Amino acid sequence: MDNLNQYVIFRLGDEEYGINILQVKTIEKVLPITRIPRAPYYVKGVINLRGEIIPVIDLKKKFNLPERELTPDARIIIVSVSDVTIGMIVDSATEVIQLPQEAVEPANSVNVGINSDFIEGVGKLEDRLLIILNLEKLLLDVRVS
Structure with a gap:
C-alpha cells in the first residue's frame, strides 16, 4: 500500500470525479464571475480571487452534461x-480520499460518456466508481487572453 494517491472528489450531476490533490490549490464557494467576450462556450468568465484573475470553466458544458441551476453546494x-x-465549477466537492494505484483502471479499458482523452482512469472505492480526470489534457485548450 505504498503507492497511494490522494484525490479531491467532486460531483457533476450523479457522477463522482477525482482529481489529483497535488493539482488543487483551493476550493471556493462560487464567486461573482465576469463574462468574457468570444470565450469558448464552456468558459464562464473570470473571477478575482484575492487579487488574482482566474479563468473559470463549466465542467458540465465541457463534458456536454445537462446543466442544472447552481446550488449552495x-x-x-x-x-x-x-x-x-x-x-472549475462543480456541483459539490465532497471529500479527499486515498486510493492505491492498483485500484485505478486505465481509461482505455473503460468506456464512459465523456471524451476519454480527459480521463486518466476509473478508481474503485468500496462500492463506488470514481472517474479520475487528467487535468493536463482537460485544460490544454483553455486559454483566456
Whole structure:
C-alpha cells in the first residue's frame, strides 16, 4: 500500500470525479464571475480571487452534461496545471480520499460518456466508481487572453 494517491472528489450531476490533490490549490464557494467576450462556450468568465484573475470553466458544458441551476453546494475548484491556474465549477466537492494505484483502471479499458482523452482512469472505492480526470489534457485548450 505504498503507492497511494490522494484525490479531491467532486460531483457533476450523479457522477463522482477525482482529481489529483497535488493539482488543487483551493476550493471556493462560487464567486461573482465576469463574462468574457468570444470565450469558448464552456468558459464562464473570470473571477478575482484575492487579487488574482482566474479563468473559470463549466465542467458540465465541457463534458456536454445537462446543466442544472447552481446550488449552495456548488464550488469552484482552483487547480494549477503546468503553471496555468484555472477554476472549475462543480456541483459539490465532497471529500479527499486515498486510493492505491492498483485500484485505478486505465481509461482505455473503460468506456464512459465523456471524451476519454480527459480521463486518466476509473478508481474503485468500496462500492463506488470514481472517474479520475487528467487535468493536463482537460485544460490544454483553455486559454483566456
